[in-house]
Amino acid sequence: MNLKNLGRTARRNLVTYSMVIAAYIIIQVLAAMDLLSNSLSGQLIPICAYVIMAVSLNLTVGVLGELSLGHAGFMSVGAFSSAFFSVAVGDALPTPVTLVLAFAIGMIAAGVFGVLIGIPVLRLQGDYLAIVTLAFGEIIKNLLNAFYIGVDSTGFHVSMKDATALKMDETGRIIIKGAQGITGVNRMSTFTIGFVLVVLTLIIVLNLIKSRTGRAIMSIRDNRIAAESVGINVTKYKLIAFTVSAALAGLAGSLYAHSLATVVAKKFDYNTSILILVFVVVGGMGNIRGSVIAAAVLTVLPELLRSFADYRMLVYAIVLILMMLFKQSPQIKNFCRGIGERLRLGSLFHRRKAENSSSGKEG
Amino acid sequence: MALLEVSNLGIAFGGLQAVDKFDLTIEKGQLFGLIGPNGAGKTTIFNMLTGVYKPNEGDIILDGQNITGMQPQKISKAGIARTFQNIRLFNDMSVLDNVRVGLHNQVHYSTVAGVLRLPSFYEKENIMRGKAMALLKIFGLDGVAKQKASNLPYGMQRKLEIARALATNPKLLLLDEPAAGMNPNETAELAETVRFVRDKFGIAILLIEHDMSFVMELCEKIVVVDYGRIIAFGTAQEVRNNPKVIAAYLGGE
Numbered sequence: 181m182n183l184k185n186l187g188r189t190a191r192r193n194l195v196t197y198s199m200v201i202a203a204y205i206i207i208q209v210l211a212a213m214d215l216l217s218n219s220l221s222g223q224l225i226p227i228c229a230y231v232i233m234a235v236s237l238n239l240t241v242g243v244l245g246e247l248s249l250g251h252a253g254f255m256s257v258g259a260f261s262s263a264f265f266s267v268a269v270g271d272a273l274p275t276p277v278t279l280v281l282a283f284a285i286g287m288i289a290a291g292v293f294g295v296l297i298g299i300p301v302l303r304l305q306g307d308y309l310a311i312v313t314l315a316f317g318e319i320i321k322n323l324l325n326a327f328y329i330g331v332d333s334t335g336f337h338v339s340m341k342d343a344t345a346l347k348m349d350e351t352g353r354i355i356i357k358g359a360q361g362i363t364g365v366n367r368m369s370t371f372t373i374g375f376v377l378v379v380l381t382l383i384i385v386l387n388l389i390k391s392r393t394g395r396a397i398m399s400i401r402d403n404r405i406a407a408e409s410v411g412i413n414v415t416k417y418k419l420i421a422f423t424v425s426a427a428l429a430g431l432a433g434s435l436y437a438h439s440l441a442t443v444v445a446k447k448f449d450y451n452t453s454i455l456i457l458v459f460v461v462v463g464g465m466g467n468i469r470g471s472v473i474a475a476a477v478l479t480v481l482p483e484l485l486r487s488f489a490d491y492r493m494l495v496y497a498i499v500l501i502l503m504m505l506f507k508q509s510p511q512i513k514n515f516c517r518g519i520g521e522r523l524r525l526g527s528l529f530h531r532r533k534a535e536n537s538s539s540g541k542e543g
Numbered sequence: 544m545a546l547l548e549v550s551n552l553g554i555a556f557g558g559l560q561a562v563d564k565f566d567l568t569i570e571k572g573q574l575f576g577l578i579g580p581n582g583a584g585k586t587t588i589f590n591m592l593t594g595v596y597k598p599n600e601g602d603i604i605l606d607g608q609n610i611t612g613m614q615p616q617k618i619s620k621a622g623i624a625r626t627f628q629n630i631r632l633f634n635d636m637s638v639l640d641n642v643r644v645g646l647h648n649q650v651h652y653s654t655v656a657g658v659l660r661l662p663s664f665y666e667k668e669n670i671m672r673g674k675a676m677a678l679l680k681i682f683g684l685d686g687v688a689k690q691k692a693s694n695l696p697y698g699m700q701r702k703l704e705i706a707r708a709l710a711t712n713p714k715l716l717l718l719d720e721p722a723a724g725m726n727p728n729e730t731a732e733l734a735e736t737v738r739f740v741r742d743k744f745g746i747a748i749l750l751i752e753h754d755m756s757f758v759m760e761l762c763e764k765i766v767v768v769d770y771g772r773i774i775a776f777g778t779a780q781e782v783r784n785n786p787k788v789i790a791a792y793l794g795g796e
Contacts, residue, residue: 388658
C-alpha cells in the first residue's frame with residue numbers, strides 16, 4: 181500500500197491502530213516468556229477498560245466540545261447491568277454467548293442513560309452538561325449502593341431497604357446486595373477480549389470522526405452559530421456524539437466488571453470520572469491516540485510507583501493545572517512543535533531534500 | 544412571484560425597537576444592497592431572516608414558504624445562506640472540511656454507513672469531495688484545501704465563508720460586510736466574484752456593506768435603514784441623491 185496516497189488523517193489513524201496492535205503483540209510475547217510481573221498482568225484488563233473510557237470521553241470533550249464530569253456513571257451502569265445479566269443467567273447459556281449478550285446489554289443500558297440525560301440537557305448551551313453529568317454520577321453511585329435485587333422461583337424481587345425485605349423463598353439468591361454490590365461474577369474478560377474491544381472502540385470513534393456525522397459534530401464545537409447557519413441540526417448531532425460516548429463507556433464498564441469477582445458502585449465515583457478526564461486532557465483534547473497512550477501510561481504508573489500512591493491524586497491535580505496553563509502558552513507550543521519536527525524523521529528527510537534542491541539552484 | 548417577501552418585520556430588545564415595519568421584496572437573481580449608519584439594525588435584520596432572532600411581528604416568505612421564526616437550520620434547508628460580519632469559520636477544521644460541512648444537507652448517508660464504511664460512504668464521500676473542490680476552485684482556494692481554516696489570511700477566510708454558504712445550495716445569499724478590512728484591489732476582485740456567483744448559481748444576493756462605491760457599483764437595488772426603519776429605497780442613483788440618506792450619513796437638520 182502506498183502511504184503517500186492516503187490522506188493525512190488516514191495515515192494518522194493507521195499509526196494509532198498499528199501502535200495498539202504492536203502493544204498487544206509485545207505484551208503477549210512477554211506473557212508467553214513469563215516476563216510480566218503479577219501486578220502488571222493484573223492491570224491489563226483495567227488498562228483496556230480505561231483506554232476505552234478515555235477514547236469515548238474524548239468524543240464528548242475533545243470532538244463535541246462539551247464537558248462531562250460523570251463518565252464513570254455510565255461505566256457503572258454498563259458494569260452493573262452486564263454483571264447483573266451474566267450472574268442472573270449463570271450457566272444457562274454457553275459462556276461466549278453470555279459474554280457477548282452481557283457486553284451488548286451493558287452498552288445499550290449506558291446508551292439509554294446517555295439519551296435520557298442528553299435529550300433535556302444538550303438543548304442548552306453552556307456548562308449544564310458538566311453539572312448534570314456530575315450529579316448523574318453521584319446519583320447512580322448512591323442508588324446502586326442502596327439496591328437489593330434477588331431472584332427466586334417466583335421471579336425477581338427488588339428492595340431499597342435490605343436483603344430480608346426481598347421476602348424470597350428458599351430457592352432465592354441475591355444478585356445485587358446493596359453496598360456489597362454484585363458478587364460471584366464470572367470472570368470471563370481476558371486481555372484478548374479487552375484488546376478486541378479497544379480496537380472496536382477505535383474503529384467506531386475514528387470512523388465516526390472522519391465521516392459526515394463527525395464533521396457535523398466538530399463544526400458544532402468550532403462554531404455553533406455557523407453550524408446552525410449551514411443547516412446542521414445541533415441537538416441531534418450533540419445527542420449522537422454523547423450517546424455513542426456513553427454506550428462505549430458502558431462497554432468499558434462491562435469489560436471491567438467481568439474481570440472482577442465483585443462489582444461495587446464505590447469503584448465508579450467522582451474520582452474515577454476525573455481520572456478519565458485527566459487522561460483526555462493529558463493526551464490532548466480531540467487527540468484519540470493521545471488518549472490511548474495517556475490512559476495506558478497513567479494506569480500503569482501508579483502501580484509502578486506504589487510507594488508514591490498517597491500523593492497520586494495530588495500529582496494528577498497538578499498535572500491537570502500545568503497542562504491547562506501550558507496549552508495556552510505560545511512558547512511551549514513552539515517548543516513542542518520543534519521537538520515534534522525533530523523527532524519526525526520523514527520531515528527531516530524532506531527538509532534535507534528541499535535544502536539540497538534549493539542550494540543546487542543557487543549553485 | 545418574488546423570491547423573498549418581507550412585510551412589516553419588527554423586533555424589540557427590551558424597550559428598544561431595533562427594527563420596525565421593515566418591508567423588502569427581492570426577485571430571483573437580484574443583487575440587493577442593505578446600507579445604513581452603524582447601529583441602524585442591518586445585522587439584526589439578517590439575524591431575523593436567518594432565524595438567529597425570532598421577530599416580534601411581521602412575515603418572511605421565501606419562495607412561497609413562510610419561514611418566520613423558524614430555527615436557523617430549517618431556514619438553511621429552506622434556502623437562505625449567510626456569512627457573518629465577524630468571520631465564523633470552523634477554525635480547527637480544514638478548508639475542505641469547512642465546505643463539506645456546508646454540503647451536509649446536499650449529500651446524505653447515515654451515521655451507521657459512515658462508521659461501518661459501507662459502499663454508500665465511499666460513493667457519497669467522493670461526490671462530496673468533488674463538489675467541495677469545485678467550489679473551492681471558483682474562489683481560488685483549491686490549493687489550500689488541506690490547511691486549517693484559521694491559518695488562512697483574512698481575505699481568503701472571507702472567501703471560504705462565501706464558499707461554505709454556497710455549498711448549502713441557497714436561493715438567497717446574505718453577505719454581512721463582505722468587503723470589511725479589504726484594500727481597494729481586493730474589494731474590486733470581490734465585486735467581480737459576487738457578480739460571478741450570482742450569474743453562475745443564479746441566486747439572489749442581499750449584502751450589507753459600508754464601502755459605498757462597492758455597493759453603488761454592484762447593487763441593482765438599495766434599501767437604506769436608520770434607527771430600524773427604512774428611510775430610502777431605489778437604485779444607486781436615487782438613493783445617492785436622497786436628502787434623508789445624506790442627512791443620516793452626514794448629519795443634518
